[in-house]
Amino acid sequence: MNVQSENNSPYAPPRAALRDVDAAQARARRRMLGWGMSAVVLLGMAAGITYWSIGAFRQVFESFGAELPILTIGVLKLRAAWFALPLAALLLTVASARRPEVFAPARVTVWLIGLLIGSIFLFSFGWFVLYLPIFHLGAAV
Helix, strand or coil, X not given: XXXXXXXXXXXXXXXXXXXXXXXXXXXXXXXXXXXXXXXXXXXXXXHHHHHHHHHHHHXXXXXXXXXXXXXXHHHHXXXXXXXXXXXXXXXXXXXXXXXXXXXXXXXXHHHHHHHHXXXXXXXXXXXHHHHHHHHHHHHHC
16 A cells, blocks of 8 residues: 655655545445436336235225235235335435445445345235236136
8 A cells, every 4th residue: 555644744644545446436336326226216116106006906806896815915905015115225325325434335236236136026926916816716717
């Protein structure tokens, strides 16, 4: 590490030449912010679509008059919980942008990518559960 002090004075604090490290940290931070905002937008859109379409499913299920599976009832009752995913992504992005010394940008980027991949499976499961009563009605016919 190249350490320089002003005029080689023993009373001046040492200064490190960290231009390369600062550039790498800035790239990692920009990458993390890009993934974070992408995660917030994508998860927000998916949560919004799911929230309003679940309301439409509720009306369809009531018109059938059929008994709903317990998983479907759970998804219908907890439909506002879908907004926890974009909120978690937003909080993680803001916390890491404000305190990069605590939240390493590379680690946060991995967390955000994991959150996106996990939410793909979660939303797929939610949609399957919503169509489950339709599958049961189709099997009865």
